[in-house]
Amino acid sequence: MDGESKLVGRVARAFRSQTGASHTSGLRLGIGDDAAILSSGGKKEWVLSCDAFLEGVHFLTDTHPADSVGFKSLVRAASDLAAMGATPRFFLLTLAIPARRTGTWLDEFLRGMARAARSMKMTLAGGDTTKSNAVSISITVVGEIAGGRAVTRAGARPGDLIYVSGTLGRAQLGLDLLVHGNLSGKKRRGVSAKDRAMEGLLCPHLYPSAKLELGAWLARHRVASAMMDISDGLSTDLTRLCTASGVGAQIQSAAIPLVVLPAALSKGSGRLKFHPLQMALQGGEDYELLFTVSPRNAKKLRAAPRFSQLRQIGKVTRGKGIVLTNRKAGKSRLKPQGWDPFGS
Amino acid sequence: MDGESKLVGRVARAFRSQTGASHTSGLRLGIGDDAAILSSGGKKEWVLSCDAFLEGVHFLTDTHPADSVGFKSLVRAASDLAAMGATPRFFLLTLAIPARRTGTWLDEFLRGMARAARSMKMTLAGGDTTKSNAVSISITVVGEIAGGRAVTRAGARPGDLIYVSGTLGRAQLGLDLLVHGNLSGKKRRGVSAKDRAMEGLLCPHLYPSAKLELGAWLARHRVASAMMDISDGLSTDLTRLCTASGVGAQIQSAAIPLVVLPAALSKGSGRLKFHPLQMALQGGEDYELLFTVSPRNAKKLRAAPRFSQLRQIGKVTRGKGIVLTNRKAGKSRLKPQGWDPFGS
Numbered sequence: 001m002d003g004e005s006k007l008v009g010r011v012a013r014a015f016r017s018q019t020g021a022s023h024t025s026g027l028r029l030g031i032g033d034d035a036a037i038l039s040s041g042g043k044k045e046w047v048l049s050c051d052a053f054l055e056g057v058h059f060l061t062d063t064h065p066a067d068s069v070g071f072k073s074l075v076r077a078a079s080d081l082a083a084m085g086a087t088p089r090f091f092l093l094t095l096a097i098p099a100r101r102t103g104t105w106l107d108e109f110l111r112g113m114a115r116a117a118r119s120m121k122m123t124l125a126g127g128d129t130t131k132s133n134a135v136s137i138s139i140t141v142v143g144e145i146a147g148g149r150a151v152t153r154a155g156a157r158p159g160d161l162i163y164v165s166g167t168l169g170r171a172q173l174g175l176d177l178l179v180h181g182n183l184s185g186k187k188r189r190g191v192s193a194k195d196r197a198m199e200g201l202l203c204p205h206l207y208p209s210a211k212l213e214l215g216a217w218l219a220r221h222r223v224a225s226a227m228m229d230i231s232d233g234l235s236t237d238l239t240r241l242c243t244a245s246g247v248g249a250q251i252q253s254a255a256i257p258l259v260v261l262p263a264a265l266s267k268g269s270g271r272l273k274f275h276p277l278q279m280a281l282q283g284g285e286d287y288e289l290l291f292t293v294s295p296r297n298a299k300k301l302r303a304a305p306r307f308s309q310l311r312q313i314g315k316v317t318r319g320k321g322i323v324l325t326n327r328k329a330g331k332s333r334l335k336p337q338g339w340d341p342f343g344s
Numbered sequence: 345m346d347g348e349s350k351l352v353g354r355v356a357r358a359f360r361s362q363t364g365a366s367h368t369s370g371l372r373l374g375i376g377d378d379a380a381i382l383s384s385g386g387k388k389e390w391v392l393s394c395d396a397f398l399e400g401v402h403f404l405t406d407t408h409p410a411d412s413v414g415f416k417s418l419v420r421a422a423s424d425l426a427a428m429g430a431t432p433r434f435f436l437l438t439l440a441i442p443a444r445r446t447g448t449w450l451d452e453f454l455r456g457m458a459r460a461a462r463s464m465k466m467t468l469a470g471g472d473t474t475k476s477n478a479v480s481i482s483i484t485v486v487g488e489i490a491g492g493r494a495v496t497r498a499g500a501r502p503g504d505l506i507y508v509s510g511t512l513g514r515a516q517l518g519l520d521l522l523v524h525g526n527l528s529g530k531k532r533r534g535v536s537a538k539d540r541a542m543e544g545l546l547c548p549h550l551y552p553s554a555k556l557e558l559g560a561w562l563a564r565h566r567v568a569s570a571m572m573d574i575s576d577g578l579s580t581d582l583t584r585l586c587t588a589s590g591v592g593a594q595i596q597s598a599a600i601p602l603v604v605l606p607a608a609l610s611k612g613s614g615r616l617k618f619h620p621l622q623m624a625l626q627g628g629e630d631y632e633l634l635f636t637v638s639p640r641n642a643k644k645l646r647a648a649p650r651f652s653q654l655r656q657i658g659k660v661t662r663g664k665g666i667v668l669t670n671r672k673a674g675k676s677r678l679k680p681q682g683w684d685p686f687g688s
Binding site: 004007008010011012014015026027030031033035036038040041042044046048049050051052054056057058089090092093094095096099102106107110111113114117123124125126127128129130131132133134136138140142144341342 | 348351352354355356358359370371374375376377379380382384385386388390392393394395396398400401402433434436437438439440443446450451454455457458461467468469470471472473474475476477478480482484486488685686
């Protein structure tokens with residue numbers, strides 16, 4: 001189990017004794033999934049999730065443009081709603097910033113966040129602001145979904161097919177180019193073909209998108225048996241989904257959609273190390289969806305939004321653990337080796 | 345206007361253009377009050393609020409026991425629900441901590457928070473954990489209330505009576521004793537009468553309580569016309585309530601319930617400066633309720649929980665600004681001089 005999952009387990013245990021039925025009426029799903037589900041007995045349920053985005057941990061103010069920080073912090077949080085199949089509606093913003101960031105930096109940050117909010121049709125419903133030594137953002141997102149339709153991590157069954165919604169490792173490549181590739185996110189208005197290609201490659205890292213339409217479709221049509229978003233790398237997130245469902249998995253490395261570095265960049269990319277499979281398995285922040293579909297539902301999937309970008313990467317198995325099949329290297333155990341703030 | 349209110353205004357403006365009716369359906373009250381109200385058309389409404397509690401800004405890990413940090417961070421957030429008259433139900437915890445705090449410190453923190461959760465019958469519904477250089481806590485609380493009964497800051501009318509729910513400045517006194525009074529929150533098991541008195545005086549700062557029962561009663565019986573909790577000092581919070589309601593206020597300093605220092609502590613309290621009126625007007629974190637009542641509703645108030653501790657401190661007036669009447673000094677304008685993270 002990864003360090004963060006262990007810590008979440010400790011937090012959950014500290015509060016477990018109190019979760020009697022009288023306290024939890026209205027709570028359909030609690031700690032441990034992508035989001036919590038609140039029901040007030042009506043046709044709709046509210047889906048809630050929160051996400052921290054911290055200077056020095058998740059972004060660097062010298063490297064990341066302020067509008068990217070604002071944009072991405074909201075998309076990250078909304079991706080947890082996509083992962084349940086919910087439609088984003090509102091968000092609460094807790095913002096702690098140093099006084100020196102309350103000028104232009106704050107304006108650009110807010111502009112980026114407002115752009116993300118518009119694109120996802122989300123409304124700011126409240127928040128809290130205070131000062132701090134470093135920028136600290138915590139966002140709570142509220143989505144809605146028809147009662148009983150939310151897709152959790154726990155529904156995968158042996159024999160189900162495992163899908164991902166798009167190319168993995170793109171965000172890691174963008175980060176690597178930004179940090180090691182002699183590029184600055186703040187000065188990325190390129191003129192040459194190489195510069196423009198670079199710009200496009202930075203986008204998945206700086207301005208990601210949540211797969212809201214696909215998530216909502218999969219939930220509405222009851223096509224996915226389990227679902228989550230890939231925020232910490234496929235190896236870590238698939239392990240979490242399998243653990244929640246009490247199953248194992250077999251995946252083929254050749255089936256995983258990997259990043260391809262454009263020819264214009266194959267030389268002169270600085271200290272960048274380019275390992276597409278490692279980027280997919282261990283790189284975080286792709287915000288693609290990882291979901292399972294029973295064989296009898298697989299046909300329905302053809303009507304899904306952007307079906308052509310979906311890839312079946314393996315199957316759910318009985319037992320525990322994930323087996324990765326590689327044409328050259330054969331079979332190996334896949335350990336969670338993605339982003340883990342409390343990893344050793 | 346205080347610095348934090350100005351900043352909240354800037355944040356609200358950045359997102360204002362998008363709050364069309366299509367986006368906000370279901371949102372009964374948005375940014376600017378103590379909490380947001382979500383309605384899904386049923387009998388109950390959900391009330392949401394978030395609150396940041398940061399090491400170095402709101403607490404000091406060398407001074408404040410970890411269980412106090414856990415306890416208080418949840419109570420602070422829940423106080424915003426009391427301020428609307430809502431009953432707390434669930435909370436989401438965003439916790440960023442350094443690796444060195446994941447041992448005993450985290451256990452004690454969680455124990456304190458679990459104690460607060462039990463006492464307020466709140467259930468942990470989700471959250472996010474990550475690492476950081478300093479402890480950073482952000483809590484989103486979810487309460488429920490009968491549809492249309494939530495009390496906002498905006499309902500005060502000229503002629504309404506202004507009440508506070510208890511002694512003001514107690515938390516500031518506790519903080520002053522802790523920081524300047526040769527006392528440590530971690531070593532406060534006293535044996536002498538003086539030590540025991542000290543212990544009691546630290547409690548309002550270390551282990552505050554949210555006035556949930558009173559808030560819910562005032563909302564349920566439609567007795568309060570406007571309400572908020574006093575978290576940043578009476579001068580600042582009364583100004584906010586008056587601004588939201590578009591009214592002014594007259595208050596009498598002699599009517600404000602002030603802290604009294606026990607005789608055993610009147611000597612030897614270190615570098616402590618003891619100004620009860622300043623503590624009430626400028627000291628934060630009391631989490632008492634500030635509310636207004638129309639003259640015809642004032643009689644009903646006698647049936648309120650802990651009625652004997654309610655004090656009428658003044659009246660709502662037409663026009664703007666707050667006039668403080670002092671027996672000795674006469675009348676003066678009361679400026680917001682409470683806790684303001686972005687104050688000059």
